[in-house]
Amino acid sequence: MREFFQLDSHQGFYREIVRWKYISHPNVLPFLGVLEKLPSIHGFCIINHWLENGDILGYIKMKPEANRFQLVSGHQNRQR
Numbered sequence: 001m002r003e004f005f006q007l008d009s010h011q012g013f014y015r016e017i018v019r020w021k022y023i024s025h026p027n028v029l030p031f032l033g034v035l036e037k038l039p040s041i042h043g044f045c046i047i048n049h050w051l052e053n054g055d056i057l058g059y060i061k062m063k064p065e066a067n068r069f070q071l072v073s074g075h076q077n078r079q080r
Helices: 010-021 056-062 068-073
Strands: 033-036 044-047
Touching (some): 010 044, 056 068
Antiparallel strands (some): 033 044
C-alpha cells in the first residue's frame, strides 16, 4: 500500500473524496474508500484499484516514448 496524498486540512481531504465519489468517467478510477489512522501512516489513504503499470507519472518515466496526449485523453490514432 502506498500513501496517495496527505493534507493538513481534514476538511480539504473530505471535500476531495466527496467529489471523487460522484465522478464517473472512463479516465478516472472509481473511488473505493478511505483508510485512516494506521500506525505506519500519519494521515489518510484513498483506496482505489491496483494499477499494474502504476500511475500515469510512473508509466511515463518507464516509457518516455509514450504518447502523452493519447494517455490522458483516451484518444487513439486511427489509421484510415
